[in-house]
Amino acid sequence: MDLSGILNFFHGGQKSKEGVRNDMALTKIEINPMTRLEGHGKISMFLDEKGNVDNAFFQVVELRGYERFLQGMPIEEVPRTVSTICGVCRAVHFTASMKASDGVYNVEPTPTARKIREIFFNAHYVEDHAAILYALGFPDFVVGPTANPAERNLIGLVNAVGAETGKLVLRKRYAAVKVLEMLGGKPIHPVAALPGGWSKRVTQDERKEIMALAEEMVELGQLTLKIFEDVVLKNPEYVKLVTGDVYKVVSNYLGSVDENDKVAFYDGTQKFVDTNGKEIARFKGKEYLDYIAERVLPWSYLKMPYMKQKGWKGVVDGPDTSLYSVGPLPRLNVASGMPTPLAQEAYEKMFNVFGHKPVHNIMGYHWARAIELLCAAENIREFAKDETLCNPEVRSKLGPASEGVGIVEAPRGTLIHHYVTNEKGIVEKANIVVATTHNKGPINVAVKRAAQNFIKDGVINEGLLNMVELAYRPYDLCLACATHALPGHDPLQIDIYDHEGKPYKTLKNF
Amino acid sequence: MDSDERSIERKGKSVVLGIGNPVLTDDSVGIKVAKKLEGFVDTHILMTTDFDVLDTLFGYERAIIVDGIRSGDAPGTIKEISPDDLSHTLTYSGSHNISLPSTLKIGIEILGDDMPKDIRIFTIELLDVDTFSTDCTPMVQKAVEEVVERIKMLVTDSEECKI
Numbered sequence: 001m002d003l004s005g006i007l008n009f010f011h012g013g014q015k016s017k018e019g020v021r022n023d024m025a026l027t028k029i030e031i032n033p034m035t036r037l038e039g040h041g042k043i044s045m046f047l048d049e050k051g052n053v054d055n056a057f058f059q060v061v062e063l064r065g066y067e068r069f070l071q072g073m074p075i076e077e078v079p080r081t082v083s084t085i086c087g088v089c090r091a092v093h094f095t096a097s098m099k100a101s102d103g104v105y106n107v108e109p110t111p112t113a114r115k116i117r118e119i120f121f122n123a124h125y126v127e128d129h130a131a132i133l134y135a136l137g138f139p140d141f142v143v144g145p146t147a148n149p150a151e152r153n154l155i156g157l158v159n160a161v162g163a164e165t166g167k168l169v170l171r172k173r174y175a176a177v178k179v180l181e182m183l184g185g186k187p188i189h190p191v192a193a194l195p196g197g198w199s200k201r202v203t204q205d206e207r208k209e210i211m212a213l214a215e216e217m218v219e220l221g222q223l224t225l226k227i228f229e230d231v232v233l234k235n236p237e238y239v240k241l242v243t244g245d246v247y248k249v250v251s252n253y254l255g256s257v258d259e260n261d262k263v264a265f266y267d268g269t270q271k272f273v274d275t276n277g278k279e280i281a282r283f284k285g286k287e288y289l290d291y292i293a294e295r296v297l298p299w300s301y302l303k304m305p306y307m308k309q310k311g312w313k314g315v316v317d318g319p320d321t322s323l324y325s326v327g328p329l330p331r332l333n334v335a336s337g338m339p340t341p342l343a344q345e346a347y348e349k350m351f352n353v354f355g356h357k358p359v360h361n362i363m364g365y366h367w368a369r370a371i372e373l374l375c376a377a378e379n380i381r382e383f384a385k386d387e388t389l390c391n392p393e394v395r396s397k398l399g400p401a402s403e404g405v406g407i408v409e410a411p412r413g414t415l416i417h418h419y420v421t422n423e424k425g426i427v428e429k430a431n432i433v434v435a436t437t438h439n440k441g442p443i444n445v446a447v448k449r450a451a452q453n454f455i456k457d458g459v460i461n462e463g464l465l466n467m468v469e470l471a472y473r474p475y476d477l478c479l480a481c482a483t484h485a486l487p488g489h490d491p492l493q494i495d496i497y498d499h500e501g502k503p504y505k506t507l508k509n510f
Numbered sequence: 511m512d513s514d515e516r517s518i519e520r521k522g523k524s525v526v527l528g529i530g531n532p533v534l535t536d537d538s539v540g541i542k543v544a545k546k547l548e549g550f551v552d553t554h555i556l557m558t559t560d561f562d563v564l565d566t567l568f569g570y571e572r573a574i575i576v577d578g579i580r581s582g583d584a585p586g587t588i589k590e591i592s593p594d595d596l597s598h599t600l601t602y603s604g605s606h607n608i609s610l611p612s613t614l615k616i617g618i619e620i621l622g623d624d625m626p627k628d629i630r631i632f633t634i635e636l637l638d639v640d641t642f643s644t645d646c647t648p649m650v651q652k653a654v655e656e657v658v659e660r661i662k663m664l665v666t667d668s669e670e671c672k673i
Contacts, residue, residue, distance in 0.1 A: 069642050084533050087558025131561050155619050166620040174565050189557065
């Protein structure tokens with residue numbers, strides 16, 4: 001099936017829904033991050049007659065072709081295949097799919113296989129969170145959100161913290177990549193998944209190597225939190241940016257917790273809290289269908305999830321909203337703490353600074369991300385200390401094939417893989433719900449609020465692009481990056497139209 | 511163990527890095543070239559152009575990167591360029607958007623001498639990156655074979671120069 005066929009299949013034949021409000025005689029602004037084949041995002045803003053923001057829409061073209069592509073495939077092949085959905089998110093799709101394959105065969109991994117999977121998954125957290133923080137999060141704070149983009153980047157960050165620190169960060173992040181490669185059985189895209197287990201045992205030498213690498217990762221976590229504290233917390237202006245109301249979305253939250261109600265990445269119970277932090281629901285596995293509903297919107301390809309029990313309340317935040325957020329900050333909002341000591345200290349400090357829980361300030365995503373990086377490193381350290389990691393029992397006996405749901409906390413938020421197979425384990429149906437889909441409603445609210453704050457009386461300045469981008473960057477959208485063809489240019493453009501729909505100004509970052 | 515024993519293992523060596531998606535028809539060109547060169551030279555495969563590129567190139571003397579391109583040329587057109595020939599941006603809307611030129615720029619700035627001194631990029635003009643398939647279209651596949659031969663000659667010449 002080609003692209004247009006897939007779009008037709010999933011979007012009722014509508015290839016484009018741009019300009020749905022062109023007939024409303026409102027000024028229209030578009031921000032176009034034109035990314036790669038598999039998806040692109042676009043922000044369209046509509047001004048009222050006075051030049052203030054009337055509404056804003058974050059639109060995503062998320063190609064769901066993989067769900068069709070998987071049909072007819074043996075379930076054992078699925079984890080390896082879905083790891084190609086996204087070059088960045090490779091281990092998370094792999095892991096969620098592997099857990100779903102456990103469910104298909106109604107089997108749990110052996111304790112040893114479970115530990116190997118935990119280390120593998122936590123290593124992905126370390127390398128992914130580090131990339132997001134250093135490439136995206138910190139540069140905004142270090143050189144300032146309104147600074148020249150030529151300085152507001154990783155190079156600017158390195159200039160601020162020193163080249164040696166930059167090199168150290170890249171080197172320590174590689175420790176996580178090395179663990180991923182060692183356990184995954186293949187560089188970059190892992191192949192070791194088996195229903196009910198893991199295909200590659202860990203030797204004692206490898207365990208010791210992982211222990212040493214874990215120390216480097218813990219140091220990376222500590223260094224990252226120190227940079228955050230030095231750069232952000234010691235600067236009153238940045239503290240105001242993080243804790244202020246401009247970048248705030250009051251939503252419900254979804255995340256996974258362990259048996260002690262602490263943050264859980266690889267496996268746990270999925271827990272909802274409301275806008276006041278009160279627990280309102282818990283679910284596991286296939287029960288997600290009882291708690292999450294999706295709303296079809298006329299202006300977007302992507303359905304907007306909401307809490308089924310609360311009913312559809314619109315794309316609004318506040319105490320009555322049925323929208324919910326996922327990701328680092330929601331996970332910390334949902335849980336009563338972190339499972340590891342150093343991360344727990346950092347967790348307490350964060351909520352002390354905010355002074356309340358849940359935290360609705362989306363700049364807190366970056367802070368939570370830094371805490372989780374440290375937590376993941378500590379998790380690896382603990383698992384690697386356990387000599388039973390090298391036990392030979394890495395595979396359980398399989399039951400008959402039928403249906404399975406795998407849920408993990410991906411770095412960007414709750415990720416659900418759901419497959420139905422025939423008795424031979426051939427996939428007949430697949431459903432994948434990714435973090436960016438869960439977050440679609442809150443991202444819309446965040447973008448609209450930022451736009452309303454920075455566009456007044458029709459005055460639109462060059463800083464608008466970044467101030468609006470700041471509203472969605474903390475979520476670190478995964479619009480999927482399935483192709484990587486050069487030139488790899490990702491321009492951002494704001495197109496401004498007059499009230500007759502004619503363009504009169506364009507802002508670009510390229 | 512120090513994670514940077516890479517510097518010792520890779521010193522003086524060449525690496526071929528193939529970038530692409532193995533299941534999206536022509537987008538797999540980089541991967542196909544790298545696979546065909548396994549055993550002849552160190553090879554790596556990536557589906558992303560973020561910091562993983564730096565992990566892959568770190569410590570090598572010279573690097574040859576193979577990626578698909580969509581620049582409007584005829585499908586299968588081969589070009590050999592340097593990082594300086596690619597425009598880069600250091601602003602991106604997400605961690606998924608860090609492009610190859612940007613990553614190379616970051617690597618050269620931060621890693622300095624730990625990056626290969628000689629980086630060459632082979633681009634192959636793509637035709638179809640929409641259809642799910644592990645096979646390339648005919649003209650693009652032909653280019654894969656040619657790039658493999660050109661890289662073999664390049665690597666051989668480099669090794670002879672060392673002697």
